Amino acid sequence: MELRQLECFVAVAEESSFTRAAARLHVVQSAVSATIAALERELETPLLLRTTRRVGLTDAGRELLPKARATLDAARDARDAVHAVKGGLRGTLRIGTMSSLGLIDLPALLGRFHRELPAVTLRLATAASAGGSPGLLAALAQGRLDVAFVSIRGHPPAATHLRDLTSTPLDLVVPRDHRLADRNEVAISELADESFIDFPPGYGNRAVTDRAFTAAGLQRRVSLEITDIDAGTDFVRQHLGIALLPRAVIPSGNDLSILPVTGADLDWPISLATPTGRTPGAATRAFEHLVTQYLANSPTGSLPCASPP
Structure with a gap:
């Protein structure tokens, strides 16, 4: 054999x-x-x-x-x-990721990792191609990924371990001529009759929003599903609906209004997932170490060495 x-x-x-x-x-x-x-x-x-x-x-x-x-x-x-x-460490590191990680700068992380460990090949799989965070976790459990950035609430699948990294609130984004545009905040109960732009079921931010509306006893209508957070505001500008988007990635613009939502838990969590049934390789351990140090030093914007301790 x-x-x-x-x-x-x-x-x-x-x-x-x-x-x-x-x-x-x-x-x-x-x-x-x-x-x-x-x-x-x-x-x-x-x-x-x-x-x-x-x-x-x-x-x-x-x-x-x-x-x-x-x-x-x-x-x-x-x-x-x-x-x-x-x-010199070699091999391939397979990373799953959502389209946006809030305040986590994935290109900067990968750039530093590559500079420190240039012989390690990096491969990215996106939530859009995998079917959201559940798809990334399934790929991780099946051995098709080594590590993944996901957004999951509650207990993870038995074959994976989640390490919470950060979270960011979801704010309401509406066009400037919307009925709520001049408000300082809005209660979730006022959004029941709106048409929403949101992500498909299984995506982390969609799960946060659905849970919040269910907890408030409200029905919600999703008129358009997308898979790119950065494009969400473009659809709002075209009056295709309103959206709840991560505060950390909403661009400023005079044609949009951004409002906090009260009466709801709309924190979008971001975690680093690893498999429980396999021993992580040296490249995976180096990447986990880099993420840890990046978050510890993020207020200064500095990036540490990628080599594991």
Whole structure:
């Protein structure tokens, strides 16, 4: 049994597709199929259920998957240890992220990380492509991500650990000619008959808003769903609805009014999620350390070294 065989098996299992697994591994599909076939011959049992629509796991495949992941993690740790002795960490760090992180400057974080550890390849997966924070957590639990910025209230899935980083209030954004534009604040009870621009179900800020309206005993109408926080104000300007957006990312403008909402808990939390069933690699630990130090030093705007303690 070779590491390459296990790598192909894990990729197919996680992607539920030979085609997507081949693209992920940067090889042709026939090579993935041949590698899996060789592994099945060696183990003398089918590992995958192949249909015209998707690829699933047999009972044997389900038993092998966590052990294959653990073996690949152990091999990664061994490589990391050797590279650390040689003076340079290598590998790939797969990061999931929402479209906005409030006051957290992700490009600055990644820029510093890259300067400190240039041999580590960074790959980003967005909430828009994953299906919001729940999709990012699922990808994390399945081993397709190493770490993810998410917005989840309550208990996280059993396979993930959440570390709270920060939160920012959601403020109401309306056009300047809106009936509420000249107010200093607005009660949530006054918003029941409005049309809202919001994110699809599963996104963190949508969950915060839905929870607040439910707690207030109010119905809410969402007339337009978007996936880009920065574009939210543009839709408001076009009178397509009003929006509750994170205070930290709302741009100023004379054509908009921004109002705090009273009578509701509209804090949007941001957390760093890591898997509980896998040992984090050196690159993941270095990134977590960088995030910790960034938040500790954020009032001064300084960024620390990315090397783990």
